[in-house]
Amino acid sequence: MTAQDLLWQVALDQHGLITLSDARGLGISEDAVMMLAQRGKLERAATAVYRFPRFPAGPNEPYMLAVLWTGEPRACLSHDTALAAYDVSDINPGRVHLTVPRGRRIRRSGGDLYTVHHEDLADDETGWWDEIPTVTLPTAIRQCIDSGVPTYLIRQALERAPEAGRLAAADAEALTARLDRRA
Numbered sequence: 001m002t003a004q005d006l007l008w009q010v011a012l013d014q015h016g017l018i019t020l021s022d023a024r025g026l027g028i029s030e031d032a033v034m035m036l037a038q039r040g041k042l043e044r045a046a047t048a049v050y051r052f053p054r055f056p057a058g059p060n061e062p063y064m065l066a067v068l069w070t071g072e073p074r075a076c077l078s079h080d081t082a083l084a085a086y087d088v089s090d091i092n093p094g095r096v097h098l099t100v101p102r103g104r105r106i107r108r109s110g111g112d113l114y115t116v117h118h119e120d121l122a123d124d125e126t127g128w129w130d131e132i133p134t135v136t137l138p139t140a141i142r143q144c145i146d147s148g149v150p151t152y153l154i155r156q157a158l159e160r161a162p163e164a165g166r167l168a169a170a171d172a173e174a175l176t177a178r179l180d181r182r183a
Helices: 003-011 019-025 032-038 061-069 080-086 137-147 150-165 169-182
Strands: 017-019 043-046 049-051 098-102 114-118 125-129 132-135
Touching: 003 017, 003 019, 003 032, 017 019, 017 032, 017 061, 019 032, 019 049, 032 049, 043 061, 061 098, 061 132, 080 098, 080 132, 080 137, 137 150, 137 169, 150 169
Parallel strands: 098 114
Antiparallel strands: 017 049, 043 049, 125 132
């Protein structure tokens, strides 16, 4: 298999995107990635992130790009963005919210549309939404409570999520109590 073929296999699971870290993990040099970009096989999407132009762009590609932009393997969508992704509230965030582990500082350019939060998440607090690493719904609601998202939006999520079978009753009760303590 060629370098392009190997990278394509990774890109299929990442909305058409690959990182220089992905390439290194496959034993592909940065020079080989640059060569593919010069030939038009890849386009630079962000610092150390490239896109296959032949991969059809989807509406959620910007969210995958945001996660990959961090350069952190444990990065995930979180807070307002995760709540919007789960479609249980009328929240419409103006920025993409991401969580990376504490102690991880992002020093890359191009993050003007992102808000990076620092929190050490347990394995059971993260999952997947449209093949993109994302905090679980209970975690997203907790983060929104703690970050000051308007109460009415959180109450919407707490009402709609159990009805849709997306939030256990015990989690809904605990989060409702947390929201009440905030007020």
